[in-house]
Amino acid sequence: MIKIEINGQIVEAHEGDMLIDVADEAKIPIPRFCYHKKLSIAANCRMCLVEVEGAPKALPACATPVTDGMKVHTRSPKARAAQKAVMEFLLINHPLDCPICDQGGECELQDVAFEYGNDVGKYSEAKRVVPDHDVGPLIATDMTRCIHCTRCVRFGQEISGLMELGAVGRSEWMEITTYVGKSITSEISGNIIDLCPVGALTSKPFRFKARAWEMVAHPSIAAHDSLGSHIEVHTYQDKVMRVVPRDNEAINETWLSDRDRFAYEGINSQDRLTVPLAKSKGQWDEQEWEDALNQTVELLKPHLNNPDTVGVLVSPNATVEELYLLRKLLHAHGVKDIETRLRQIDFRLDEAAGKPVAPGLVNTLPEIEAMESVLLVGSNLRYEIPLLNLRVRKAQLEGARVRVLNVADYPFTFDLEDKVIADPQALVDTLKVLVRAAAELKGTEIPAGAEDAVVSEQHQAWAKDLVESGKATIMVGAMAQQSPLYADFVLWSARLADLTGATINVVPQSANEVGAYQVGAVPANGGNIDSMLASDKKAWIVVGIDPELDTVYGARLKQALDQADTVISLTAYDSEYLRSVSDIMLPIAVHTETAGTFVNATGDWQSFKIASAAPGDAKPLWKILRVLGNLLDMDGFDYVHADEVLEEAKAQTQSLGSVQGDLAIPARTCDKPVVLGEWSLYSVDPIVRRSEPLQKAAGAARPVVRSAIEADEIVLNTPAGPITLPNEYDESVAPGVVLVPMGLSETADVTLTDVSVAAS
């Protein structure tokens, strides 16, 4: 530690730390624009100039390393003069259109100008005007306001890994722009809205909706992937106006994915169900809650005598409280088939372990960032969990070697050391080879099943790197999880991890996927969605999902719902499909409208409070379940607070199997061509699907099949008959693989347990 003096105050610092960081730590204000703690130093705005004794010129605090005994003045006449000069220069060409600027009230330029600027400008020439470009549905540009700090440019270069913005032109004509005519497509592009210190880059959906000071900020947890990013929900008159990240180094740092940032537009969708509806004689009638709940109980009661004939499908984005109460209510009546794993088709792991085997990250995100070697198994990580992808990117930039086993050559935002792109069976076979290579390296016995594997130099290099890297991990992603060979992927990955000393992270996808396992929202009787659909359910309860879109069971599920006597829907959204199959539809609140808890990928229980009002008569699900419990004359449903439910849920977590290499599973093969489902960034859940800006964004799903088959169309067999989809010839897809976009009405019949390519 060294000592420096800032404005006469002695401050301790590490030699070489930048002056601005030392001053920040000591809470001594230094104005700045280009500096950002997560970006490289540009030192171009010159706002942070301070006086350092002995230096002839004022020095930029953001780029001046401290040395022992340094004496700094941030408010001396010399420092002030420099700061005022820079402020004046920044303002001469700035439009000063604060009254019509969305950044007003939270503008760094405004704040700093207030403190360091003059009250009258001396500049009387014409001001610069910069034409705007449409950069897509998420970000609005007013480039005349740009102060050229290049934070947005550096974000692309350094953080997102997509250089979509750059500076062109010199001098006053320097302009921040996208590559000729392109829009911004990054899955985390919205962060440049936060980074931009002025109103040059603002949120398009939020444009002109509310003023910063009119809104109420509610700390909350993001709900559209498994990380549980920390967010702030900003509401105006109890309606969500926008979502921004909250700093949290362990999870999202200062970032947020576009999905978690802009999904809220789906919360405000016109499709929200606002009153309970009941069907009588083919007619839907609006109901008072009391009547609706009584009818629900009436509908349910007869089936509770035959609990095995009741199936419950729940969104893995439901809260711990909601899932726990569902389980409590239904288990008490013997209903065990509560399922949240709507996209899994291979359950052999559970069968082998005798209990559900939950995915999860065994490493924290900072640990993942520090990995030296990463093997991604069946994962388009960028689109699955954008901010987890960022951590792997950081590791790669620091020198980690990232290798992938994938069914398609997905465009990563970092360099891959090596890759194998093949069909699932071939990928599993590759894992076996790697296991054999690792066993040979370690001089241990070659595990059964890998005896026939033929090791090449490539495989040796892969295995060697996992063995020799002090920090190595194998990450199993959504593509593997949703494939027919999930169990093989996990087992062989686990065996490889055991042999090499790497960790194994099976990446959970949904906000409360891990919580669902813990509180028992997966069948405890060895069942699963597949077996549920195979048994003859007479009653279904569907909660928080679009049943035709949110599973990979397509027509099979639709037929099951059609054939059931009773379908009770608890839903945030009204939809034609739900109306066509349900007997009753109860409007529920979404996550911002209830208090609740998500258990994230790393196993953290993160609770949040109500941020916005549910529309109309919609109610938090946990409250609905509480009343249903009472109506069913059950004990223990007299909660006053969601906290009480949480306490109980925590105390009653269920016992789970863990990912282990020594489980024995029955063999399964997977014939080619194999049809696999692909979830685009913005088709993953009902809220995201209804966010209009996201649906217009680059990550939205298109109803097009991708394959390396040369055909304009591909016909897929489904239980509801063949469907024809346009085919995009794509050499990046492994031979023998057909990728079908899921979560779209066009593919709603595709049933991944029962699908084949009929013709192409």
Next chain:
Amino acid sequence: MASIPLNECCYRLNHLDKSWDIETYMANGGYEVWKKVLAGELTPQEIIDEVKASNIRGRGGAGFPTGLKWSFMNRYAPGPKYILCNSDEGEPGTFKDRDILRYNPHQLVEGMMIAGYVIGANTGYNYIRGEFWEPYKRFDQAVQQAYEAGLLGKNILGSGWDFDLYTHLGAGAYICGEETALIESIEGKKGQPRFKPPFPASFGLYGRPTTINNTETLASIPMILAKGGKWFADLGVPGAGGTKIFSVSGHVEKPGNYEIRMGTPFKDLLALAGGVWKGRKLKAVIPGGSSTAVLPAEKALEMNMDYDSIAKAGSFLGAGSVIIMDETTDMVKALDRLTWFYYEESCGQCTPCREGTGWMHRVVHRIYTGKGRPEDIDMLKDVSGKIMGRVICGLGDAAAIPVASFLEHFEHEFRHYIEHGCSIYDRA
């Protein structure tokens, strides 16, 4: 005027037929030093000592002692290192490097080879101004000849030393002459200066240790080593050794490049260039390129052409680009043109320069077009003062210095414009 020795170093071959050909060069002692170096007869340390003894200061404009600059490099540090030659020659008034490239390119090639050897660089780039198509071809041809003669490439003359030399043509931005912008430009990025530290010696091209020198600096090296550092030092004055090429332009009878000894009186240089044209009187001189302060005739006529003397007169030797202005020169018009240049050429990266150069130009232009206001003079002084010392690279200061110096010496001409809407020479 006693006879002035001319062309003793970089231009020593320029009078010869096909001076740019390798045969001419080798017939005149060319590549002998390089061969000695490869044979181990001159060690890197000896070369640095000799360069230090020569008292040569960088010819690119900043005048940094070259021997000292080279000693910042650790020749034996592992990994790639680079030697870069700055032939961007963008400073208004400067055209000396062009004639080295055109008429004595091999001496530059040899200088780069030696410099690369000293600092441990196996790769060199010569970054040539985009408009210099003919000089570019000449230099590139010289490089090819050197390869053919086995003086470049792998294991040169069996010495075990490798050196590759590339010619890079710029694309017409003044800022790319600034050394770190030049580095960015070679890397294929937008030419923008980097914030320093780190300096190129620790983090240069592709993040590797790099030395960058001006064309004239590097072309002087073979002569310094052939004839000895002391020879070179003795040509000049105590503050700066050697000869220096001065590009004389403007209102003289014989504009052109003059390689003369440091410390030669300005008067003699002016006489060499045929004196002020049309028999007119001298009004003002910009002694070191447009970025250096303008001097009124009285001061200029007293100075000698070396760093200390020009500094005493109130300006800087810079790149040795002497712009002569006769008694009819409209200083407002001259500054209007200069401010336009910097306004055009600012890279746009840092605030004071991006915003200030345009502001200064607009005000000067307003005065020049007869719409000046009384407060404009103070405003110009204020704005130029606010840029100086607050920017990333030298361009901001370079833009402010002309404004400040023109006003310092010729404020009355600006006042006249503001009051009468025309120059002091117009019959209003």
